[in-house]
Amino acid sequence: MAHRARPTLETVAERAEVSRQTVSNVLNAPHVVADATRDRVLAAIDELGYRPNVAARQLRTRRSWVLGLRVPPASDGISGQVLDRFLHALTEVAQQAGLRIMLFTSGDDADEVREYQNLHSTAGVDGFVLANTHAGDGRTRWLTEQAIPFVTFGRPWDGDRSAADHAWIDIDGRSGIHAATRHLLDAGHRKIAFLGWPEGSGVGDDRYAGYLDALRTVPTAAPPLVRRCEDGVPTGMAAAADVLADDDVTALVCVSDSIALGAMAAIRDLAHTRPRRPAVALTGFDDTPVARAVDLTSVAQPVDRVAARAVGLLLSQMRPADQRVTMSAADRHVLIEPRLVVRATSQVPV
Amino acid sequence: MAHRARPTLETVAERAEVSRQTVSNVLNAPHVVADATRDRVLAAIDELGYRPNVAARQLRTRRSWVLGLRVPPASDGISGQVLDRFLHALTEVAQQAGLRIMLFTSGDDADEVREYQNLHSTAGVDGFVLANTHAGDGRTRWLTEQAIPFVTFGRPWDGDRSAADHAWIDIDGRSGIHAATRHLLDAGHRKIAFLGWPEGSGVGDDRYAGYLDALRTVPTAAPPLVRRCEDGVPTGMAAAADVLADDDVTALVCVSDSIALGAMAAIRDLAHTRPRRPAVALTGFDDTPVARAVDLTSVAQPVDRVAARAVGLLLSQMRPADQRVTMSAADRHVLIEPRLVVRATSQVPV
DNA sequence: CGGTCCGTGTTGAACGATCCAATCGACCAC
DNA sequence: GTGGTCGATTGGATCGTTCAACACGGACCG
Numbered sequence: 001m002a003h004r005a006r007p008t009l010e011t012v013a014e015r016a017e018v019s020r021q022t023v024s025n026v027l028n029a030p031h032v033v034a035d036a037t038r039d040r041v042l043a044a045i046d047e048l049g050y051r052p053n054v055a056a057r058q059l060r061t062r063r064s065w066v067l068g069l070r071v072p073p074a075s076d077g078i079s080g081q082v083l084d085r086f087l088h089a090l091t092e093v094a095q096q097a098g099l100r101i102m103l104f105t106s107g108d109d110a111d112e113v114r115e116y117q118n119l120h121s122t123a124g125v126d127g128f129v130l131a132n133t134h135a136g137d138g139r140t141r142w143l144t145e146q147a148i149p150f151v152t153f154g155r156p157w158d159g160d161r162s163a164a165d166h167a168w169i170d171i172d173g174r175s176g177i178h179a180a181t182r183h184l185l186d187a188g189h190r191k192i193a194f195l196g197w198p199e200g201s202g203v204g205d206d207r208y209a210g211y212l213d214a215l216r217t218v219p220t221a222a223p224p225l226v227r228r229c230e231d232g233v234p235t236g237m238a239a240a241a242d243v244l245a246d247d248d249v250t251a252l253v254c255v256s257d258s259i260a261l262g263a264m265a266a267i268r269d270l271a272h273t274r275p276r277r278p279a280v281a282l283t284g285f286d287d288t289p290v291a292r293a294v295d296l297t298s299v300a301q302p303v304d305r306v307a308a309r310a311v312g313l314l315l316s317q318m319r320p321a322d323q324r325v326t327m328s329a330a331d332r333h334v335l336i337e338p339r340l341v342v343r344a345t346s347q348v349p350v
Numbered sequence: 351m352a353h354r355a356r357p358t359l360e361t362v363a364e365r366a367e368v369s370r371q372t373v374s375n376v377l378n379a380p381h382v383v384a385d386a387t388r389d390r391v392l393a394a395i396d397e398l399g400y401r402p403n404v405a406a407r408q409l410r411t412r413r414s415w416v417l418g419l420r421v422p423p424a425s426d427g428i429s430g431q432v433l434d435r436f437l438h439a440l441t442e443v444a445q446q447a448g449l450r451i452m453l454f455t456s457g458d459d460a461d462e463v464r465e466y467q468n469l470h471s472t473a474g475v476d477g478f479v480l481a482n483t484h485a486g487d488g489r490t491r492w493l494t495e496q497a498i499p500f501v502t503f504g505r506p507w508d509g510d511r512s513a514a515d516h517a518w519i520d521i522d523g524r525s526g527i528h529a530a531t532r533h534l535l536d537a538g539h540r541k542i543a544f545l546g547w548p549e550g551s552g553v554g555d556d557r558y559a560g561y562l563d564a565l566r567t568v569p570t571a572a573p574p575l576v577r578r579c580e581d582g583v584p585t586g587m588a589a590a591a592d593v594l595a596d597d598d599v600t601a602l603v604c605v606s607d608s609i610a611l612g613a614m615a616a617i618r619d620l621a622h623t624r625p626r627r628p629a630v631a632l633t634g635f636d637d638t639p640v641a642r643a644v645d646l647t648s649v650a651q652p653v654d655r656v657a658a659r660a661v662g663l664l665l666s667q668m669r670p671a672d673q674r675v676t677m678s679a680a681d682r683h684v685l686i687e688p689r690l691v692v693r694a695t696s697q698v699p700v
Numbered sequence: 701c702g703g704t705c706c707g708t709g710t711t712g713a714a715c716g717a718t719c720c721a722a723t724c725g726a727c728c729a730c
Numbered sequence: 731g732t733g734g735t736c737g738a739t740t741g742g743a744t745c746g747t748t749c750a751a752c753a754c755g756g757a758c759c760g
Contacts, residue, residue, distance in 0.1 A: 006471065008716055019740050024718065034738060051472045055408040056716035059745050064405070066452070071438050080639070084434040088421050091453040100473065101453040102416070103441040121356065122401045123450065233643040258643060265618070265644075272622030289430070290640050293583040293608060294615075358746055369710050374748065384708065406746035409715050 007048040016044035027052065064124040066100045067314065070112060072132070073105055081288045082301055083131055086153060089307035090129060097311050113142050120148055127314045129153065133168075135202070140166055149317035151310045155333070157202035167313040167332040169306050173203060173285070176299035176338035177210030180283040181253050183297075183340055185214060188350040189251040189281060191222035193243045195236060195263060196255040198228050207255050207285065225249065229259070236262025244270060244280060250350055251281040257291045257298055260284030264294065264345065279348040287341050297346035300339045309334050357398040366394035377402065414474040416450045417664065420462060422482070423455055431638045432651055433481055436503060439657035440479060447661050463492050470498055477664045479503065483518070485552065490516055499667035501660045505683070507552030517663040519656050519684040523553060523635070526649035526688035527560030530633040531603050533647075533690055535564060538700040539601040539631060541572035543593045545586060545613060546605045548578050557605050557635065575599065579609070586612025594620060594630060600700055601631040607641045607648055610634030614644065614695065629698040637691050647696035650689045659684050 009020045016023065018037060025033050026041045033041070044050075058064045069087065072080070091101050102125060106112040116139070119125040127149035130139060135157045143150045144166055155170040184192050194211045197204035208226070215221045227243045229235040236259030243249060244266060252267075254260035260282055267280045284291050287300035313332065316325070359370045366373065368391060375383050376391045383391070394400075408414045419437065422430070441451050452475060456462040466489070469475040477499035480489060485507045493500045494516055505520040534542050544561045547554035558576070565571045577593045579585040586609030593599060594616060602617075604610035610632055617630045634641050637650035663682065666675070 009718095010716080020716095021718080021741085022739060025739090028718080032738070037738080051468070053409070053716050054473050055405050055414070056745090057718075058405040059403070059409055059716080059747085060718045062745080071441050073438065073442065081431070081434075084431075087434075087437075087453075088423070088455075091421050092423060092455045095455055103437075103451040103453065105438075105442045105445055118401070123404050234645075261640075261643065268615070268618060269622075272619075290611075293611065295584075359748095360746080370746090371711080371748080372709060375709090378748080382708070387708080403746050406715090407748075409717085409746080410748045412715085 006053075007050045008053070009050075012041065012044045012048055012050045015048060016041045058124055062124070063318075064126050065098060066102050066123070066125050067094060068116070068119045068125040068128045069101050069103055070115070070128075070130070071103050071105055073107070082286055082303065085301075086131065086303040086306060089304040090310065093304070093307040093311050097315065099311065099314075109138050112139055116143065116146075116148070120146070126318055127151075129310055129314070133157070149314050151313045151317075153306055153310065155202075155335075165329065167317065169309045169313070169334040169336065171301045171306070171338050172335045173207040173299075173338070174210035174213065176285065176340070177207045177253060177255075178214045179210075179338075179340045180285075180297070180299055180346075181211050181214035182217070183342065183346060184251040184253065184281055184283065185218045185221060187281065187346070190218075190220060191225070191246075191248045192251040192253060193225040193227065193249050194253050194255070195239050195243070195259050196226060196228050197231060204255055211253055222248070231256055231258050233258055233262040233265070236260065237266045238262070240266035241269075247277055249280070250278050251346075252283070254282065254284050257284040257286045257288045257296065260296055260298070260345075261290060261294065264296065278350070281348045281350075282345040283340075291341075291343075295344040297343045298341055300341045302336060302339055305336055309336070356403075357400045358403070359400075362391065362394045362398055362400050365398060366391045408474055412474070413668075414476050415448060416452050416473070416475050417444060418452050418454060418466070418469045418475040418478045420465070420478075420480070421453050421455055423457070432636050432653065435651075436481065436653040436656060439654040440660065443654070443657040443661050447665065449661065449664075459488050462489055466493065466496075466498070470496070476668055477501075479660055479664070483507070499664055501663045501667075503656055503660065505552075505685075515679065517667065517682040519659045519663070519686065521651045521656070521688050522685045523557040523649075523688070524560035524563065526635065526690070527557045527603060527605075528564045529560075529688075529690045530635075530647070530649055530696075531561050531564035532567070533692065533696060534601040534603065534631055534633065535568050535571060537601075537631065537696070540568075540570060541575070541596075541598045542601040542603060543575040543577065543599050544603050544605070545589050545593070545609050546576060546578050547581060554605055561603055572598070581606055581608050583608055583612040583615070586610065587616045588612070590616035591619075597627055599630070600628050601696075602633070604632065604634050607634040607636045607638045607646065610646055610648070610695075611640060611644065614646065628700070631698045631700075632695040633690075641691075641693075645694040647693045648691055650691045652686060652689060655686055659686070 009023050012023045013020045018041060022033060022037060023041050026038050030038060094101050104115050104119060106115045116128060128143065130150060130152040131154065133152045133154040133156055140152065150166065152166065152168045155168050181192060194208060196208050199205060212224055215224055225243065227239040229239040236254065240252060240263035252263050254263055263282055267282060270277055284296050284298040287298040291298040316327065359373045362373045363370045368387060372383060372387065373391050376388050380388060444451050454465050454469060456465045466478060478493065480500060480502040481504060483502045483504040483506055487506065490502065490506065502516065502518040505518050531542060544558065546558050549555060562574055565574055575593065577589040579589040586604065590602060590613035602613050604613055613632055617632065620627055634646050634648040637648040641648040666677065
């Protein structure tokens with residue numbers, strides 16, 4: 001068969017012997033079309049292989065059904081992987097909901113705002129997903145002012161609640177570390193150390209709180225024992241070696257997989273240099289591919305659930321003003337429970 | 351200032367006291383507009399904050415300047431990271447060239463072709479970037495038939511050259527492994543083993559060839575010594591332990607970072623269990639974040655250069671037929687030299 | 701001096717969809 | 731039989747841009 005010009009609404013209408021508008025209705029408001037007519041139109045669409053032209057639709061309706069997502073210039077270290085996994089999950093969920101993801105990059109926040117402007121007003125992107133929120137985030141304020149739909153993955157760590165009253169979804173790191181610590185306590189460990197990041201990061205402090213919570217639930221547990229270091233494998237290794245000098249410590253809870261990976265090496269060395277020392281159980285955070293690879297118990301961030309909620313929240317914001325349901329703050333602020341993935345490193349006898 | 355309706359060409363035209371078309375010309379064909387007029391129009395554009403509407407433009411010109419990129423449903427293991435890094439690089443390069451990246455997912459190849467169709471004819475995506483080409487790839491054939499611009503990251507491993515005469519870019523793995531092996535030989539190692547994937551994968555066999563090449567350049571080198579295993583940390587550890595039973599082996603060249611990571615653990619154990627054994631040098635492939643984290647020498651894929659060439663090849667395909675320059679096969683098939691990143695694991699005394 | 705061409709600018713039509721108001725027919729009530 | 735209501739369908743206008751054709755004045759040329 002020869003390659004004909006792409007069929008339009010008009011073509012389909014002629015074929016089905018109805019008007020343009022009726023064809024449009026079949027697609028956008030099927031209930032107003034009589035059954036017989038609808039079948040005829042659908043048949044014509046099928047025969048001609050008709051596909052609507054989104055550019056034309058977007059021009060008329062001012063809706064693109066496209067979401068913008070910023071990807072950081074270079075993926076930094078192991079933890080950047082969570083973002084990558086999120087990106088995959090988001091693409092999948094969005095596609096299922098009839099949305100597309102468009103990528104962009106930018107340097108600093110100001111640059112990013114400029115890109116939002118570009119994408120929104122020029123390309124007609126309907127909304128944005130922001131990852132990596134940080135304190136004093138100017139981006140969220142700008143988007144709020146412009147009344148552009150957006151969701152952040154990551155709660156606002158800002159003290160200023162009024163400026164941060166937007167839709168967000170986050171992982172409950174506190175609860176995740178709680179579960180990890182609790183898992184070790186249940187296995188009989190009593191002196192458990194925490195390897196964390198330097199104080200002051202919202203995420204890190206939150207996770208640390210989970211460790212404290214868990215220790216408090218078991219009266220016979222030793223008091224909190226913390227070592228702090230910058231994220232990274234070598235730093236983690238050093239911190240672990242340090243804290244493991246105390247032979248009573250039989251378990252380590254780490255704030256990240258990078259640090260846990262370093263701790264793993266330290267533990268391995270110890271097994272050789274001081275074979276009589278009690279074995280050490282270990283947990284990480286993020287459940288990165290590396291954790292899976294080296295059989296490290298870790299707290300997994302269910303990025304697919306985050307993505308699903310993000311799309312849901314965006315869709316509700318994209319509804320035309322008259323159909324929008326007012327959502328309470330509780331509905332717009334979602335905290336998702338992470339999942340503890342138990343693997344070999346945490347299952348050593350006490 | 352009150353929030354006015356978004357300015358259009360018409361608005362700008364009125365302000366600058368010219369016609370619509372002249373404003374359009376200022377943006378798309380500045381040379382046909384007199385200098386004085388152009389300045390007046392540009393001033394008006396600036397004052398009004400005018401931004402063209404891409405939907406309208408796309409409707410008229412049938413060009414969206416958007417590229418489609420498939421992201422795999424779930425990032426699998428450590429090697430999936432190369433793709434993620436490529437995605438970041440591609441976004442950056444594309445944006446600089448005035449293109450946007452749109453994501454989609456799909457199950458099998460047939461499903462993927464359906465999505466190409468959707469994106470191309472419905473959303474008006476101009477071209478595609480394919481990663482993960484494999485033998486007997488039906489997708490490239492379909493895209494070629496439809497005359498849709500596309501580039502693959504990964505050469506066609508197919509025997510059938512005629513069907514695979516499309517634009518592609520790939521990393522020269524053979525040369526990369528050659529460099530790694532050569533690096534070890536230069537350091538004085540003579541009995542070097544290769545930990546590879548099972549025979550039959552195009553990529554794996556290609557890399558293996560690089561190992562053989564390098565050994566041949568040094569007459570005093572021991573004959574090739576290969577262990578093959580599925581990709582992964584535990585499998586790599588076992589394979590390494592096996593081949594390292596031979597005390598003469600002082601260096602390992604690994605086909606991937608995952609396997610190298612396993613080998614690293616095996617080497618570490620050996621250092622404790624048999625301290626008198628000569629130390630072992632080690633190299634990986636992909637230069638993943640993990641490699642950086644554990645200080646592993648690895649062969650880096652310069653994804654940014656791949657991305658740059660990909661965008662270039664796509665742009666040249668997107669030129670209107672009458673302006674297109676015919677490119678030789680050599681121009682359309684790009685093999686990029688990887689870079690050996692030397693770190694601690696390869697720098698052990700012989 | 702008339703014709704052609706070039707540089708500059710304008711106007712109407714088209715791209716393919718949706719919104720809106722109007723029409724048409726059938727059916728029902730009075 | 732007439733008017734009213736309702737559901738189904740229609741034609742025209744519209745979104746913002748670019749394309750095609752043409753108008754105008756001046757330079758250039760035979």
